[in-house]
Amino acid sequence: MARIELDRVAHSYMDTPRGEADWALRRLEHVWEDGGAYALLGPSGCGKTTLLNVISGLLQPTEGRILYDGQDVTALAPQQRNIAQVFQFPVIYDTMTVAENLAFPLRNRKFDRDYVARRVREVAEMLDLAGDLDRRAERLGADAKQKISLGRGLVRPNVAAILFDEPLTVIDPQLKWHLRRKLKQIHEASNITLVYVTHDQNEALTFAEKVVVMYEGQVVQIGTPQELFEAPGHTFVGYFIGSPGMNLLPCTLDGGEAVVEGGGRIALPEDVVARAAGTNAALELGIRPEFLRFDPRGREGLPVLVQAVEDLGNYKILSLRLGERTMKAKVAEDSEPPGEAGSLVFPAEWTKLYAGGHLVG
Ligand SMILES: Nc1ncnc2c1ncn2[C@@H]1O[C@H](COP(=O)(O)OP(=O)(O)OP(=O)(O)O)[C@@H](O)[C@H]1O
DSSP states (O other): OOOOEEEEEEEEESSSSOOOOSSSEEEEEEEEEEEEEEEEEEOOOHHHHHHHHHTSSSOSEEEEEEEEETEEOTOHHHHTEEEEEEOOOOOOOOSSSSHHHHHHHHHTOOOOOHHHHHHHHHHHHHHHOOOGTBBBGGSSSSHHHHHHHHHHHHHHTTTEEEEEESSTTTOHHHHHHHHHHHHHHHHHHHOOOOOEEEHHHHHHHOOOEEEEEEEEEEEEEEEOOOHHHHSSHHHHHHSSSSOOOOOOEEEEEEEEEEETTTOOOEOOOHHHHHHHHTTOOEEEEOOOTTTTTEETTSSSSSEEEEEEEESSSSSSEEEEEEEEEEEEEEETTTSSSOSEEEEEEEOOOOOOEEETTEOOO
């Protein structure tokens, strides 16, 4: 088990990177605590696999250092870093039995025979493979093969960390849910540092204690699912997490208020206005659909036109025209049916200000 530290890590696949866009990872500086369960979440191409490979040693970063428990491992190969890895597709020996596959990482490291037999059984039971231990891997289906891969990742008792790169992509949706729960339980029981790459927000939010959100080669926020939901550190997090994502409204400041397109004014806390005062970056207000309050009688807030109402069974999503923008509001299933117009109230606690995409407050 290890605390993993990224010390000014940057990586480019090009020989002579010039602009920012030439860097797959742009100067990462973070500490991932010993025993934490981290999900690395972001859209395709944002640098998740690159970062995982830098942590595992499959890739040497162009700049910076990787430390495991304070020790510089940047120059060490994956085998020397004592980590286990599970990839998107099964990495197993088809001609071996399930038991032999699970035992392989232990036998390779000369663990005692009795221990190997005990540990193989334990891991097989965790993953519901105990009934298949004597079967040849080639006889099993795709789901079972990926379970063996997971088992090979989990079998060693003393690894620094286990790194998962979208390990459930090829798994049937029903079993996916079950395995995600299993991995969470295994983590709770073992406290091994886990890093889990995914582009699926549900997977990240249900599995991880901390979600590391990546965007264009940068880590834009590390937080609990609740933190990412309630106070997105970047507009990308607001938009990427949640369904629908956060509403974003370009604005300017005038006195203590944000002025949005169409001239509407929304009061902001003094400290937030003070922090934003010196910036030249573009300003945006962000509020999640869950926190906007729609007043069908238009008594308070900014006037809006109702464009559409989607009934999703246990709640409704309203699409509301505010100036040139469409805002989404999530309202209770039994709320008063909207007419053609109404107004929107922005509760101060949930209305966030962003400068150049970054949270001001
Ligand atoms: N071997 C490589 N050579 C050159 N460029 C690469 C290589 N691998 C990745 N890249 C580029 O680096 C950037 C980050 O890619 P990476 O695979 O790390 O992203 P990702 O978030 O894991 O994406 P995905 O979810 O699609 O796997 C992308 O622009 C990608 O095109």
